[in-house]
Amino acid sequence: MRIILPLPGNEGFAARLAQEGGWELGKLETRRFPDGESYVRILADVTDRPVDLVCTLARPDEGFLRMVFAADAARSLSAREVNLVAPYLAYMRQDRRFQAGEALTSMTFARIVSAAFDRLVTVDPHLHRYPALSALYGVPDTTLHASQLLADWIASEVEGPLLVGPDEESEQWVAAIAERIDAPHAVLRKIRHGDRRVEVEVPDLARWHGRQPVLVDDIASSGRTLIEAAGKLPQQGFPKPVVTVVHGIFAEDSYERLLPLCARVVSTDSVSHDSNAIGLAALVARALPAQVQGGGNVRQRRPPEPLDEVERAGLDSFPASDPPSWTAGR
Numbered sequence: 252m253r254i255i256l257p258l259p260g261n262e263g264f265a266a267r268l269a270q271e272g273g274w275e276l277g278k279l280e281t282r283r284f285p286d287g288e289s290y291v292r293i294l295a296d297v298t299d300r301p302v303d304l305v306c307t308l309a310r311p312d313e314g315f316l317r318m319v320f321a322a323d324a325a326r327s328l329s330a331r332e333v334n335l336v337a338p339y340l341a342y343m344r345q346d347r348r349f350q351a352g353e354a355l356t357s358m359t360f361a362r363i364v365s366a367a368f369d370r371l372v373t374v375d376p377h378l379h380r381y382p383a384l385s386a387l388y389g390v391p392d393t394t395l396h397a398s399q400l401l402a403d404w405i406a407s408e409v410e411g412p413l414l415v416g417p418d419e420e421s422e423q424w425v426a427a428i429a430e431r432i433d434a435p436h437a438v439l440r441k442i443r444h445g446d447r448r449v450e451v452e453v454p455d456l457a458r459w460h461g462r463q464p465v466l467v468d469d470i471a472s473s474g475r476t477l478i479e480a481a482g483k484l485p486q487q488g489f490p491k492p493v494v495t496v497v498h499g500i501f502a503e504d505s506y507e508r509l510l511p512l513c514a515r516v517v518s519t520d521s522v523s524h525d526s527n528a529i530g531l532a533a534l535v536a537r538a539l540p541a542q543v544q545g546g547g548n549v550r551q552r553r554p555p556e557p558l559d560e561v562e563r564a565g566l567d568s569f570p571a572s573d574p575p576s577w578t579a580g581r
Contacts, residue, residue, distance in 0.1 A: 253539065254295055255336075256325070258306035258318050264338065264520060264532065265305040271536035277302075281317055291320040297330040303539065304333065304368075308341035309500050309522040311360075322367040332369040336539075338521035338531055339498045340373040346380045357387060365389035372538055374521055374531055375469050375497045393538045397497045397519050398428050400529050404517065405465055406432040409493055413462035415484070417441055417451070417476045425467050435459055441476055451479040456487055463514075464492040471496045471518070474505025481512035490514065499524045 256277045257265030269276035277295035284290060302325045306318045318335075325333045342360035345353065361384075364371065371392040376384055384392040405412050405428070412434045416425035418441035429436035437459070440452040456464075464484050471477055477494055484492050491514040499518030501509075506526070510516055519529040 253301040253303060254297060256293065256295070256302060256304050256321065258304065258314055258321065260314070260523065261305045261307060263523065264307065267520075267530065267532035268303075268305060268336070268536055271532045272539060279321055289317045289320060291317055291324060293321065293324055293328065297325050297328050299329060299331050301332045301334065302330040303336050303372075305336045307339045307522050308337045309339050309498070311341040319363070319367045333367075334370040334372065334539075335364065335368040336372045336535060338374050338519075338535070339500075340371075340376045340384075343377045343379070343381075357381075361387035362389070372535060374519070374534070377470050377498075395531075395534055395538055397521075397529070397531060397534065398424060399431065400519065400531070400534065401467065401495050401497070402428045402431040404529050405434075405467075405493075405495060408517075409463050409465055411462045412465045412493075413437065413456070413459045413489075415439065415464050415466050415480065415492065417466065417468050417480060421468065424469070428467060435462070439480055451476060451483060453480065453483045453487065456484075456489070460488055462489075464489050466492045466494045466513075468494075468496045470498040470500060471505070471509075472500045473502055474509050478505065478509050478512065481509060493517070495529075496526075498522055499526050501526070 252275055253272070254275045254277045255265050255269040256279055258279065259281055266276055275295070277293065280292040280294055282290045304318060304321055304325070306314070322333050322335070342356050345356040348355065365388050368390060370390055371384070371388055372395070373384070373392070374395045374397055376394060381387055384394055405414070412432070414425050414429045414434055414436040416422060416436065416438040419438055422438050425436050425438065437454060437456055439454070442450040442452070466477055466480055468477060481492050481494065491512060494509065494513050494516045496518045498521050500522060501524060506516070516526045517528040518524055518526040519531050520527040521531055
């Protein structure tokens with residue numbers, strides 16, 4: 252049976268995922284040493300078992316090393332395979348050099364993740380110039396899509412919706428959701444002047460007066476586009492819009508600024524947030540069992556590492572965060 256291991260902050264999603272699949276929910280012990288280094292311990296037997304580490308990668312720099320340490324620990328403990336379930340996948344923004352000398356962080360990040368894991372499962376990665384994750388990642392990936400879940404939520408919760416995409420790039424995606432629920436759609440024009448300055452042009456939507464606008468986006472990061480659009484739609488005589496997004500990052504105070512402009516703000520639980528209303532666990536669970544097959548792409552697991560002198564003397568002789576007595580506290 253596969254075992255689900257959550258990184259800190261991912262316990263809720265991991266529990267729902269384990270329950271959906273009928274799998275064991277494991278536990279990690281993590282803490283920081285006084286010098287800032289990370290301690291990681293797997294509190295489960297992973298020998299010869301598929302291990303799925305659950306770690307949404309919003310704000311990835313805070314816990315990325317713990318994730319890599321946990322993956323390597325599982326492999327060293329002879330796990331059959333070590334997979335990453337990242338409902339939100341970070342570092343997709345920098346996909347080219349806009350200025351000389353810039354790091355191509357999307358490629359660097361992909362190489363590190365590919366070296367640590369056997370497979371990657373994620374939801375609606377924010378692809379720009381890459382046709383698919385396989386252009387970046389050197390391990391098999393399962394790319395899931397939440398559009399059907401968003402469509403079903405809108406159909407059940409919003410009466411007479413008018414779907415509105417934030418920019419021209421969203422046209423195909425928003426059109427597919429609109430078609431599923433038999434609703435009209437429109438697309439705005441976004442002009443980005445930097446990371447924090449966005450201008451939005453709204454076309455004439457008068458023919459759809461009487462409908463409830465629903466802004467649909469794959470990610471709300473800085474929230475600038477949604478804030479601009481939500482403020483302009485009522486200027487054409489519409490009620491405050493409903494906002495639905497797959498990944499609710501809502502950096503800094505963007506959520507607090509957006510909320511008064513909207514009738515409601517809803518996101519999936521790919522990133523834990525107060526706006527979560529659409530669960531992804533069932534979607535992810537359906538994708539996991541198939542991964543146990545086709546082991547030819549799974550790197551050879553390592554044999555268990557031999558016990559060192561301290562381990563042979565007794566694993567519980569002293570905690571790793573404390574020096575042994577014979578060092579006089581040094």
